[in-house]
Amino acid sequence: MPISAITPLCPSASLLKLHPALWRGSQLGTRAGPTVSTGFAALDAELPGNGWPTGALIELLTPHSGIGEIRLLRAALHAQPSPQPVVLLQPPYQPNIACWSDWRFGPQRLLHLTPQRARDAYWAAEQILKNGSCAALLFWAHPVQTSVLKRLHLAAQSSQTLFFMFRPHSVQNDASPAVLRVLLSAEPTGALTLSILKRRGPSCGHPITLASPSSELFSTITHDPMDRPAPAQPQPRHVATPLAD
Numbered sequence: 001m002p003i004s005a006i007t008p009l010c011p012s013a014s015l016l017k018l019h020p021a022l023w024r025g026s027q028l029g030t031r032a033g034p035t036v037s038t039g040f041a042a043l044d045a046e047l048p049g050n051g052w053p054t055g056a057l058i059e060l061l062t063p064h065s066g067i068g069e070i071r072l073l074r075a076a077l078h079a080q081p082s083p084q085p086v087v088l089l090q091p092p093y094q095p096n097i098a099c100w101s102d103w104r105f106g107p108q109r110l111l112h113l114t115p116q117r118a119r120d121a122y123w124a125a126e127q128i129l130k131n132g133s134c135a136a137l138l139f140w141a142h143p144v145q146t147s148v149l150k151r152l153h154l155a156a157q158s159s160q161t162l163f164f165m166f167r168p169h170s171v172q173n174d175a176s177p178a179v180l181r182v183l184l185s186a187e188p189t190g191a192l193t194l195s196i197l198k199r200r201g202p203s204c205g206h207p208i209t210l211a212s213p214s215s216e217l218f219s220t221i222t223h224d225p226m227d228r229p230a231p232a233q234p235q236p237r238h239v240a241t242p243l244a245d
Contacts, residue, residue, distance in 0.1 A: 056178075086134065
């Protein structure tokens with residue numbers, strides 16, 4: 001039978017209906033799963049589903065910590081269900097509770113974990129992802145083996161937790177199972193430049209610059225009440241009678 005006479009078992013248009021994770025290579029994969037808006041229209045427009053994917057590994061590659069990577073996630077964290085906690089696993093610095101409280105993430109909703117050993121951190125991350133009771137997991141880990149990344153990505157798929165791993169610029173050419181990899185760079189003006197290294201769809205050939213908001217370190221949001229004792233109430237005092245000469 002001539003090859004030209006062979007009829008495909010399934011037209012290409014029907015292949016996309018076989019599974020929600022299928023998409024054309026020339027198009028953004030918008031059917032892969034739920035997403036959460038980043039809060040930046042320019043960034044949403046370049047991400048499949050117009051936001052950060054949930055239930056998947058997302059890698060944010062930074063030259064060093066403290067360039068605005070947490071501020072980048074603020075809108076997405078606010079969009080998550082409020083009772084659920086946000087987990088900071090092995091952060092490079094002690095969390096600034098005053099700043100997090102200003103963002104309406106008080107100590108009662110913020111979990112800070114610093115395991116002694118790397119394998120304990122991996123175990124904790126896997127259990128958090130499988131449990132699915134946390135709104136987001138922010139994990140700082142370097143170095144980390146590809147086999148560990150695959151295991152964590154698989155665990156993330158069992159829930160809809162927002163899962164971010166912070167890794168250095170030096171791993172940008174390494175293989176990774178992450179569905180989304182973004183390279184972050186700080187500008188002298190305080191802006192943040194993002195280069196999308198990997199996404200579900202065609203490559204993104206241009207960087208995205210997000211302007212730094214004018215002073216948001218301490219906004220007008222009411223802070224959570226602090227646990228401190230009430231001031232002592234004044235007590236009546238007896239003034240001694242002066243001695244007569």
